[in-house]
Amino acid sequence: MVPSIAACQKSSLYLNEHVTSLQGPPASFFIHYWGGKPRHRGNTPHAHSFFEICYVADGVGTYIHNGITYPLRQGTLYCSKPNSSHHIESDSGMLLLFVAFDIIQEASDPEVVEMFDRLNRFHHLFIADTEQSAAVLTWKALIDYCSGEKIDYPKVAEKLAHSLLLTSLSMFSRYGGSVTAENGTESIYSGALKEAKDYIMSNLSHKLTIKELAQEIHLSERQLSRLLSEQLGLTFPSWIRNERIKRAAYLLVYTDINIEDISSEVGFETVHYFSKVFADLMNITPAKFRKAVRSNELDFSLLHRYLQAAVNRSLS
Structure with a gap:
């Protein structure tokens, strides 16, 4: 089920205010921002110093990463790597969910830090057809929980957010690098x-x-x-x-x-x-x-x- 625009916007407000630091094990993260942008038609080429995971909840478009074009459609999960030039384009607009973050190395297990280093060497972090994946189902549960009338247990939101990052990164490590992944x-x-x-x-x-x-x-x-x-x-x-x-x-x-x-x-x-x-x-x-x-x-x-x-x- 596609999250409603209202739920995406309300959950983003809560997450950006209350879920900005996620503690391990096995890894801790600093969150730069959360977002749920409806009718996203694109942006200009840019780069940033952190990872940004994006999920196409609805619509179609293209993702241009270091000059190579990738097709975006509902169910696509991708991640922009630090310092990589990228942007998106969409004629009809997409409902795009995103979270930008850094790993806190000193508070994370060495094998997770190594996984991040490996992911940064992949040519791309891009997976199609992830609608029923643990990562996307967790993301939808996070939106649903954080868009409710009352957040009874803030720790639940943190646990869901933490699980979202870990399951997404695990997927990219296994499949997202595709033909350039170490294995x-x-x-x-x-x-x-x-x-x-x-x-x-x-x-x-x-x-x-x-x-x-x-x-x-x-x-x-x-x-x-x-x-x-x-x-x-x-x-x-x-x-x-x-x-x-x-x-x-x-x-x-x-x-x-x-x-x-x-x-x-x-x-x-x-x-x-x-x-x-x-x-x-x-x-x-x-x-x-x-x-x-x-x-x-x-x-x-x-x-x-x-x-x-x-x-x-x-x-x-």
Whole structure:
């Protein structure tokens, strides 16, 4: 059920006055603001120093993050990262719920602080079709509770708000980063390989060599090759190929960029070669993959696990 405009506005007033600090465990947060904006038609490009989770309660639009466009519709949950340029656009207007916050590191468990650091390295934090997720159901319960005639138990609002942030962040950690998230074997990256991956993801459109990458992270080519073999079971060319295809899959799902431009953005010289490599790894062509996801033949929430399984097949 879509929250009423009156409930969104009334709950925002209460939350901004009374729910500005959330204490753990396992994490504590400082809240910059809460909001429930009806008929939101968009804003100008901007950036801020904190995380901002947004939920599209009604309507359609687009979210533009670092130059890439994502479709927004009812049920979309996304998060703007610190210092990232972003804005939204909507012709008809959307009912948008949002909360902006920082984690209080000294009052949070180390693993949660590490999760925040990992989320900040994701290319995007964007999940479609979250209507029945724990995060969204908690958000709706929070609005309902805080828009009542009387708030009998303020601690209930705090607990709901705390649960909202934790469940949302957990979802983004599992699914929101999609094809760039660390998982499985990637979670055992050494510091050097994490640094290498960050460099790769920033330079996928360029030709990458093991010599260049080794120099960037201050290792010899032999040391880097050994790290890849021991920790990931990959050669340098296969690692680069996998990262290019993962990035391409994310662009196919979450943007309207045409396939030829995607092939160029992830570093392929021709769209024909890109399509061949994609199909070899994913067992489906780029065009059919995009169509399958958008027609719900491939569930958004299972996308990341689908991608990882495809990559694992390539290693066997």
